[in-house]
Amino acid sequence: MELKVLIVDDDPQIAEIHHHFIQKIDGFSVCGIAESLDDAEKMSLLLKPDLILLDLYFPEGLGTDILWNLRVRQQATDVILITAAKELEPLQNAMRGGVFDYILKPVMFPRFRESLQSFREHRLRMSAESTLNQRQIDQLLHPYKNSSPGEPEYPKGIDPLTLKKISDVFAEPLPGGLSAEEVGQRIGASRTTARRYLEYLTAGGQLQAELIYGAVGRPERKYFPS
Known part of the structure; x- marks a missing residue:
């Protein structure tokens, strides 16, 4: 699944920086750049x-006028607000409008990447299930909330729903193992996201990893059930 991103900023240099950042993150593509509110609304x-x-x-x-217009017409588009405004009022207004995230300028790439990867995982979770239990709802609404007593x-950066999907991939025998890219394709996630979960499972002993040397090219890291 590739997610389309519209960049809205009246500073062409900042817009280009954000465009460059997006090109470095798997699973996203820029569908347009708007330098005015009027262009943003049309696009x-x-x-x-x-x-x-x-x-x-x-x-x-x-x-935020764009944000509220999206909400009025119930368009299935999410918003990450990127601004230099550090005052409380703009943040409160953005939260009431349901922004996914709020990032302060100047934007550092690690924070930018974390936000987009979290958004992608959120979209994957939203499309994975047709019905939800309370724990899954809590995970969607409060991703950084501590687990309930008795829960791991x-x-x-590790979501239990995505973790289960990846664990389920290895429930069947896999003599040749799977690469991060192959696992990502099976669950509809990026290679980077899949690798993060695979390494987490490997560190915990649920999986094991080996470097497989092919006839041509660099060795590939493959994951196997323990």
């Missing part, structure tokens, strides 16, 4: 992006 209607990276301040108004605690 969001026409392109139907999965995600908008939205600046807050524009000469003609506030980026997972480190940041």
Whole structure:
């Protein structure tokens, strides 16, 4: 699954930096860049992006106008607000509008990558199940909330639903093992995401990993059930 991103920023240099960042993250593509609120409104209607990276301040108004317009027409587009505004009021307004994340400028790539990867995993979780139990709902609404008593605690970046999907892949015999890319294809995730979970399972002893040397090219890391 590749997610479409619309970049909305009136500074062309910042927009290009964000474009460059997105190109370095698996599972995303830029469908457009808007430098004004009017262009952003038209492009969001026409392109139907999965995600908008939205600046807050524009000469003609506030980026949150786009956010509220999306909510009014119930468009299935999420928003990450990227702004230099450190005041509490813009954050409160953005939270009321249901932004997925709020990132302060200047944006550092690790924080940017973490936000987009979390968004991708959120979309995958939302599409994986048709019905949910309370624990799954809590995980969607409060991803950083501590586990309930008696439930295992997972480190940041490890979602139990995705972890189970990957564990289930290895429930069947796999004599030749699977690479991170192959596992990602099976569960609909990026190679980077799959590798993070695979290494977590390997560190915990549920999987084992070996370097497989082919006839040509570099060795490939394959994962096997323990």
